[in-house]
Amino acid sequence: MDMKLNIKVWRQKNSSASGAFETYQVNANEHMSFLEMLDVLNEDLVSKKMEPIAFEHDCREGICGTCCMVINGRPHGPNAGTTTCQLHMRFFKDGDTIVVEPYRAKAFPVLKDLVVDRAAFDRIIQAGGYISVNAGQAPDGNSIPIGKERAARAFEAAACIGCGACVAACPNGSAMLFTSAKVSHLGLLPQGEVESERRVSAMVAQMDKEGFGMCSNVGACEAECPKEIKLDNIAFLNRSYFKSKFKGREA
Amino acid sequence: MKWLVEFFSSGIGKKLLMSLTGLFLIIFLVVHLAGNLQLLKDDNGQSFNIYAKFMTSNPLIKTVSYGLYFFILLHAVVGILIAWSNKQAKGKGYAVSASSPNTSWASKNMALLGTLILAFLFIHMGDFWYKMKFTDLLPYVTYDAEMGPIKNLYARTAEAFSDPLIVITYLIGMAVLSFHLWHGFQSAFQTLGINHPKYSPLIRAAGKAFAILIPLAYAIIPIWHYFNHA
Numbered sequence: 001m002d003m004k005l006n007i008k009v010w011r012q013k014n015s016s017a018s019g020a021f022e023t024y025q026v027n028a029n030e031h032m033s034f035l036e037m038l039d040v041l042n043e044d045l046v047s048k049k050m051e052p053i054a055f056e057h058d059c060r061e062g063i064c065g066t067c068c069m070v071i072n073g074r075p076h077g078p079n080a081g082t083t084t085c086q087l088h089m090r091f092f093k094d095g096d097t098i099v100v101e102p103y104r105a106k107a108f109p110v111l112k113d114l115v116v117d118r119a120a121f122d123r124i125i126q127a128g129g130y131i132s133v134n135a136g137q138a139p140d141g142n143s144i145p146i147g148k149e150r151a152a153r154a155f156e157a158a159a160c161i162g163c164g165a166c167v168a169a170c171p172n173g174s175a176m177l178f179t180s181a182k183v184s185h186l187g188l189l190p191q192g193e194v195e196s197e198r199r200v201s202a203m204v205a206q207m208d209k210e211g212f213g214m215c216s217n218v219g220a221c222e223a224e225c226p227k228e229i230k231l232d233n234i235a236f237l238n239r240s241y242f243k244s245k246f247k248g249r250e251a
Numbered sequence: 252m253k254w255l256v257e258f259f260s261s262g263i264g265k266k267l268l269m270s271l272t273g274l275f276l277i278i279f280l281v282v283h284l285a286g287n288l289q290l291l292k293d294d295n296g297q298s299f300n301i302y303a304k305f306m307t308s309n310p311l312i313k314t315v316s317y318g319l320y321f322f323i324l325l326h327a328v329v330g331i332l333i334a335w336s337n338k339q340a341k342g343k344g345y346a347v348s349a350s351s352p353n354t355s356w357a358s359k360n361m362a363l364l365g366t367l368i369l370a371f372l373f374i375h376m377g378d379f380w381y382k383m384k385f386t387d388l389l390p391y392v393t394y395d396a397e398m399g400p401i402k403n404l405y406a407r408t409a410e411a412f413s414d415p416l417i418v419i420t421y422l423i424g425m426a427v428l429s430f431h432l433w434h435g436f437q438s439a440f441q442t443l444g445i446n447h448p449k450y451s452p453l454i455r456a457a458g459k460a461f462a463i464l465i466p467l468a469y470a471i472i473p474i475w476h477y478f479n480h481a
Binding site for chain 1: 258261263267333340352359361441445
């Protein structure tokens with residue numbers, strides 16, 4: 001079914017410009033993904049010699065984490081457990097006005113239109129450093145026994161794609177869910193345990209330095225996370241941080 | 252010492268302070284309620300007044316009370332600092348604000364609720380604690396020749412709670428406290444790093460029961476006095 005939509009979108013020339021909302025009309029159909037709808041709108045803007053809307057996208061299959069935007073007040077739109085590229089236009093109605101905004105957080109400055117700079121996440125990961133796995137031949141599978149339940153928890157945390165929806169949804173602009181996912185996916189496994197004290201301390205310090213807010217356990221991050229990362233990772237991060245600071249021998 | 256300074260200047264360190272002081276204040280709420288329920292005893296205030304005299308003169312209780320004042324102030328000051336820097340971290344808000352599912356209103360308004368509770372504490376302590384400890388405004392009553400005349404705090408309580416405005420102020424104060432506890436109780440455990448499939452459902456249920464029952468029990472005191480003495 002074809003649908004006519006009004007797209008009210010944030011337009012901002014560059015990081016120092018002030019920016020404002022503009023409303024455009026687009027002819028879409030229910031089978032398009034949200035990004036395909038934006039592609040159609042951009043084609044139309046280009047044909048009218050207007051500046052297309054800048055938005056990030058890459059894999060378009062929900063695993064790269066770049067298609068970040070806030071749709072009608074929700075990061076990645078209204079559906080649970082999906083990214084913007086996995087959101088289809090059939091979830092909207094003909095004639096709808098859809099408001100599209102960039103992520104809002106001090107640590108994610110807007111570069112242009114819907115594109116924000118999420119390099120702060122990269123720096124948190126870098127602060128985490130290496131894990132001690134010997135290079136060389138691939139080790140035997142199951143040479144280090146790991147319980148199924150623990151492996152599953154580590155895997156669920158490792159599903160984080162670093163899209164930043166947690167920060168965007170958080171009323172405090174906190175990156176605790178992201179950082180906790182990174183800390184627990186390594187910290188829960190024996191391979192990552194060797195450097196775990198140093199790692200958690202450095203990642204938390206970097207997270208604070210980037211200007212992310214503090215966690216007040218609201219839970220909006222968990223609700224909006226396209227990979228459904230759980231809040232118990234944040235409790236794990238807190239425990240690991242206490243252990244690192246109070247038990248660790250670095251004075 | 253560098254590590255300790257680092258710890259308490261980190262976001263998680265500040266949140267730990269909120270959690271520990273919050274849990275201490277939760278325990279205080281129970282102790283304070285247990286003492287104050289004596290206001291409902293039908294003895295014209297005798298046991299409450301003797302208890303009030305004990306609470307303001309026993310050296311151990313006095314020491315603990317200084318700790319309590321310190322923790323209330325610490326909880327308030329760190330809470331305001333956190334709220335302020337979180338506001339900075341969020342920056343510009345959204346044009347459309349759609350609440351995510353599973354987030355409570357209280358969790359997003361803890362600073363507002365906390366400020367209201369602090370304002371309530373000033374009113375509450377100004378009316379009873381200050382008058383009891385620093386003024387000679389209260390009448391005296393003698394129950395026991397050995398103990399001598401003691402301040403009749405019960406009389407002031409009964410008088411205050413015959414004023415509908417004060418009663419309403421207390422009821423609003425308790426409603427605000429209830430919302431603050433609704434989020435705060437379970438949040439304190441999450442901050443401590445306690446999140447477990449076996450225990451967390453219990454903690455959340457206990458937190459909700461606590462957030463309803465404790466403020467409700469407090470609220471009964473002014474209501475009971477209003478209908479018995481007004």
